[in-house]
Every structure is written in C-alpha cells, then in structure tokens.
Amino acid sequence: MKNIRVRFAPSPTGYLHVGGLRTALYNYLFARKNNGKFILRIEDTDRSRYVEGAVENLIASLKWAGLTFDEGPDVGGNFGPYMQSQRLETYKNYVNELINKGDAYYCFCTPERLKALREEQEKQKLPQAKYDKHCLSLSKNEIEEKLKNNISYVVRLNVRPNQKIIFDDVIRERVDFDSNNVDDQVLIKSDGFPTYHLANVVDDHLMEISHVIRGEEWLSSTPKHVLLYDAFGWERPRFAHLPLLLNPDKSKLSKRQGDVAVEDYRDKGYLKDALINFVALLGWNAGDDKEFYYLNELVNAFSLEQVNKSGAVFDVVKLNSLNALHIRNQSNEKLLTMLKSEIENSELRIENYSDERLLLIIESMKERVSFVKEFITECRYFYTPPAEYEQKSIEKNWKSDTPNQMKKLAEAFSLLESPSKEDYELAFTKVAEELNVGNGKLIHPLRLAVSGQSTGPGMFDILYILGKNEILKRINSAINKLK
RNA sequence: GGCGCAUUCGUCUAGUGGCUUAGGACGCCGCCCUCUCAAGGCGGAGAUCACGGGUUCGAAUCCCGUAUGCGCUACCA
Numbered sequence: 001m002k003n004i005r006v007r008f009a010p011s012p013t014g015y016l017h018v019g020g021l022r023t024a025l026y027n028y029l030f031a032r033k034n035n036g037k038f039i040l041r042i043e044d045t046d047r048s049r050y051v052e053g054a055v056e057n058l059i060a061s062l063k064w065a066g067l068t069f070d071e072g073p074d075v076g077g078n079f080g081p082y083m084q085s086q087r088l089e090t091y092k093n094y095v096n097e098l099i100n101k102g103d104a105y106y107c108f109c110t111p112e113r114l115k116a117l118r119e120e121q122e123k124q125k126l127p128q129a130k131y132d133k134h135c136l137s138l139s140k141n142e143i144e145e146k147l148k149n150n151i152s153y154v155v156r157l158n159v160r161p162n163q164k165i166i167f168d169d170v171i172r173e174r175v176d177f178d179s180n181n182v183d184d185q186v187l188i189k190s191d192g193f194p195t196y197h198l199a200n201v202v203d204d205h206l207m208e209i210s211h212v213i214r215g216e217e218w219l220s221s222t223p224k225h226v227l228l229y230d231a232f233g234w235e236r237p238r239f240a241h242l243p244l245l246l247n248p249d250k251s252k253l254s255k256r257q258g259d260v261a262v263e264d265y266r267d268k269g270y271l272k273d274a275l276i277n278f279v280a281l282l283g284w285n286a287g288d289d290k291e292f293y294y295l296n297e298l299v300n301a302f303s304l305e306q307v308n309k310s311g312a313v314f315d316v317v318k319l320n321s322l323n324a325l326h327i328r329n330q331s332n333e334k335l336l337t338m339l340k341s342e343i344e345n346s347e348l349r350i351e352n353y354s355d356e357r358l359l360l361i362i363e364s365m366k367e368r369v370s371f372v373k374e375f376i377t378e379c380r381y382f383y384t385p386p387a388e389y390e391q392k393s394i395e396k397n398w399k400s401d402t403p404n405q406m407k408k409l410a411e412a413f414s415l416l417e418s419p420s421k422e423d424y425e426l427a428f429t430k431v432a433e434e435l436n437v438g439n440g441k442l443i444h445p446l447r448l449a450v451s452g453q454s455t456g457p458g459m460f461d462i463l464y465i466l467g468k469n470e471i472l473k474r475i476n477s478a479i480n481k482l483k
Numbered sequence: 484g485g486c487g488c489a490u491u492c493g494u495c496u497a498g499u500g501g502c503u504u505a506g507g508a509c510g511c512c513g514c515c516c517u518c519u520c521a522a523g524g525c526g527g528a529g530a531u532c533a534c535g536g537g538u539u540c541g542a543a544u545c546c547c548g549u550a551u552g553c554g555c556u557a558c559c560a
Contacts, residue, residue: 315494
C-alpha cells in the first residue's frame with residue numbers, strides 16, 4: 001500500500017466548526033492509525049469570504065483539541081505552500097493544460113446572460129439548470145480577440161454528455177452519476193482565483209493525498225472532481241464521505257440552533273477530551289459497547305470502514321454527561337490547575353485559597369460536577385459564607401429547638417483541638433446522644449447553617465474543609481439569622 | 484423540480500442471513516446504598532428495525548418499489 005497522506009482542508013471563515021473538528025479528527029485518526037501524514041491546507045480561494053485572523057483561530061482550535069498536523073501553513077512541509085491563495089500560478093498552469101486538451105474552455109458570458117439563461121430554463125421547467133456550453137463553440141480567433149480586449153472570462157470544465165461517472169467511496173461503496181446531470185463547472189473565476197473544485201483536485205494530487213475524507217456535502221460534486229482527475233490522467237484518491245452533524249430538528253448543524261464553534265465549547269468549560277470523545281462517537285463506533293475514549297485510544301480503535309452512513313444529531317445532554325465522566329477521570333492536579341484559572345476569572349480572584357484547600361474541594365465535589373466551574377458554583381459555601389439559606393430546607397429542618405441544638409454542637413466543636421474529619425464525627429455523635437436525637441435530625445440543620453444549602457458532600461467533609469473557626473462563626477450567624 | 488445519499492428506542496449507536504423474546508449508552512422512572520445531593524448497584528418504561536413487495540427453510544441484515552428526511556443544484560467552500 002502506498003503512503004497514507006490525508007488532509008483537513010477548511011476554508012477560513014472565522015472559526016472551527018464542530019463538524020469540521022469531527023472531520024479533522026477522523027483524518028487525524030486515520031493518519032495516525034496507518035502511520036500516515038496529516039496535513040492542514042487552507043482553502044482560501046474565495047476572497048469575498050476572507051476573515052482576518054481566521055487561519056490563526058483555526059489552528060489554535062485544532063491545537064487545543066490536540067490534533068497536531070505534520071504539514072501545514074505554520075509547520076511547513078515538502079508540499080507547500082499550504083495556503084491556496086499562494087498557489088495561483090500552479091492552478092493556472094494546470095488549467096491551461098486542460099484547455100489545450102479540450103477538457104476546459106474559456107467562457108465570456110456575462111452574469112446577466114447566465115442569470116437570464118437560468119430563468120429561462122426554470123420557466124421551461126427543464127429538469128436541471130445547466131450552462132448551455134455557449135462559449136464552447138467560439139473559434140480560436142474569437143477567443144484571442146476577446147482575450148486581447150481584456151474581456152472578463154472564466155474557465156469552465158467541458159463535461160462530455162452521456163457518460164457514466166462511477167466512483168467508489170469507502171463509506172458508501174459504489175456511487176454513480178450521469179454526466180448529463182453535471183454542470184460545466186467554473187474552474188477559474190473571473191478574478192483569476194480557482195474554484196474549490198479545481199484547487200482541491202490539483203492540490204490533492206500534488207500533495208500526494210491518498211484518501212479524501214470530507215463531509216457528505218461534497219458527495220454531489222465529487223463527479224466533477226473525478227472528471228478532473230481523469231482529464232489530467234491522474235490516479236484518483238480514495239474517497240470517504242462522512243455523514244453530517246445535525247441539529248435536533250435533523251437539519252445540517254448550524255449556528256441558528258446552538259453553538260457550533262469549537263471555541264464556544266471550550267469557553268463553556270467542556271474538556272477537550274470530552275469534546276473529542278463525543279464527536280468521535282457521532283458517526284463512528286468500534287463495534288462494541290465502549291464509549292469512553294481518550295484520543296490515543298481512538299487512534300487504535302478507529303477505522304474508516306466502521307463509519308456510519310447517516311447523519312447524527314449533536315446532543316448536548318450526552319456531551320454534558322461525557323464531560324462529567326471525563327472530569328471524574330481527570331487527576332486532581334489537572335483539575336486544580338483548571339479550577340485556579342476559573343477562580344482567576346471570577347470575583348473570587350482577590351481571595352487567596354491554598355492548593356490544599358482547593359484540592360479538598362475538588363476531591364469532595366469531583367463526582368458531583370459536570371463542569372470545572374461547578375467546583376465554584378455548586379459549592380460557593382466553600383469560598384464564602386452563605387448569604388442566604390435555602391427556604392425549603394429551613395421549613396423542613398429548622399425547628400424551634402434547633403438553635404439550642406446548634407449551640408450544643410458549636411460548644412462541642414469549640415473544644416476540639418485541630419480536629420480531623422473523624423473528630424468532628426465523634427463530637428457530633430456524642431452531642432446527638434446527649435440530646436437523644438437521631439443523627440439526621442441534627443445533620444440537616446447543621447448542613448443548612450454551615451452551607452446554606454441542602455445538598456453537597458458528606459457533612460463531616462464540609463466541616464473539615466471549612467475548619468473549626470469558620471464553622472463556629474457560621475453556626476452562630478445562622479442561629480441569629482434564622483431566629 | 485433534478486441529481487445524490489440516508490432511514491434500528493426521544494438521542495448516539497451494536498447488529499454484516501439463524502447466537503435476537505433486537506444489545507449498550509445518554510435522558511426519563513423506580514428500588515438499594517445513604518446525613519443530603521451526587522456517584523455506584525439493581526430494575527423498569529421506551530424500537531411491529533420507515534412502509535410495501537420479493538429472494539430464502541429462515542431477513543433488521545440481500546434485491547426492487549414507495550414514503551420521508553437530508554445534502555447538492557453559485558464566478559461559496
């Protein structure tokens with residue numbers, strides 16, 4: 001088998017789409033699995049869609065996700081340049097070859113004529129709107145004349161009628177088209193830039209791409225690409241068209257129905273491991289029940305043959321659960337780093353929490369959170385005293401004899417000398433016995449007094465983490481505030 | 484409209500002719516554990532495998548048709 005070389009070829013429209021991330025991931029996995037090369041190529045042939053900083057952003061998102069490429073605009077390689085806007089001469093040379101062979105031709109038709117043509121075809125209810133090959137019949141002299149007079153032109157692919165265009169797709173197997181349904185696609189635009197169709201074929205060939213792994217939206221234009229490979233006499237790469245990522249209403253995943261940019265998910269607190277894991281499973285499965293993967297495990301397990309054919313709804317609820325799973329499997333040290341940066345970005349940044357303290361919070365909350373920021377939002381009481389108390393819990397747990405009981409607890413705690421978690425528990429049980437009440441009777445109001453909430457880690461963990469002074473203060477202020 | 488692709492629980496999926504009373508995960512419900520909430524364990528509801536025809540002793544799995552959905556139909560990618 002020849003060398004495996006695959007590419008991710010996004011156009012720089014501003015950000016990395018999660019669908020693009022999935023495409024990039026599958027390319028990456030396929031390359032790594034087969035000891036191949038993973039190449040980034042920027043398809044910036046549409047000058048009207050140029051966005052400042054988009055390429056840098058794209059690369060940053062890919063790096064964040066951990067998808068490193070072997071060749072690309074910022075890492076170089078032997079097949080560059082990797083920006084299509086820097087390869088204009090190449091495309092021009094190749095298209096000239098096509099013109100000489102009669103597989104492409106100059107077209108001087110104005111946009112107005114094209115528009116009129118389309119409208120006319122529509123009115124006649126022709127099965128499909130296609131260019132009418134009007135300029136194909138121009139004589140050599142006519143063409144030279146127009147060229148000399150600087151008349152604006154494009155170059156079109158000369159599609160021969162009545163041909164079967166058949167190609168194999170790794171995922172969809174055999175696909176066939178009738179050339180009568182293929183339009184004489186523009187190859188070079190009037191601004192001298194190539195269209196995607198020409199540029200991707202020329203580049204994939206020159207960059208020795210072995211497998212074209214891309215979204216299903218390209219399936220319909222693949223016959224044009226196949227025709228180009230054949231016209232040049234080049235070997236066709238293997239094609240693999242990936243199923244689309246869908247909105248909940250099953251339309252193609254779009255901005256209108258939620259976040260689509262990788263950076264949005266990053267900013268919302270999704271772990272890269274979770275996003276990668278999730279997106280990998282949208283359209284691929286190893287054939288077993290395993291659903292928890294790290295990137296390196298995906299490399300081993302992945303195969304193009306196991307990719308599904310139908311689109312997959314991007315379900316954030318499942319992403320959330322995967323994020324929680326990945327947090328639970330993350331080391332406390334890594335979580336600490338993330339929590340600290342979360343604190344830096346909050347109004348808590350002026351406080352100074354020791355790593356030991358934060359580590360204890362992480363340990364106690366790890367199985368209760370889905371996002372790193374919940375190490376703060378779900379347990380604010382670890383950072384600041386409760387500003388208010390959960391009403392429902394007051395009604396349920398704060399009875400007329402509660403203040404007295406709390407006083408007793410506070411007294412008992414105050415006698416403890418740098419207490420451990422167990423010391424608190426011992427002292428607590430003793431008080432409960434003396435008062436002749438069940439543990440639960442005391443624990444719930446204590447929890448309320450200390451945290452203001454009714455949910456959270458074990459009571460004695462909370463006491464230990466907060467420390468003696470703090471809990472004594474809180475018990476007292478609860479007694480005052482809750483009468 | 485034309486062309487193409489697809490179609491298994493709400494969602495992601497397993498399944499490649501007999502192992503399937505269609506398995507798992509998320510979500511939902513219940514029970515256990517328990518100081519609460521989670522986590523964990525156990526269990527439940529949830530898919531006549533889009534529909535209709537074939538082929539076969541036997542089909543979710545193969546073939547044909549229909550329906551539906553989606554994609555493409557630009558001098559955008």
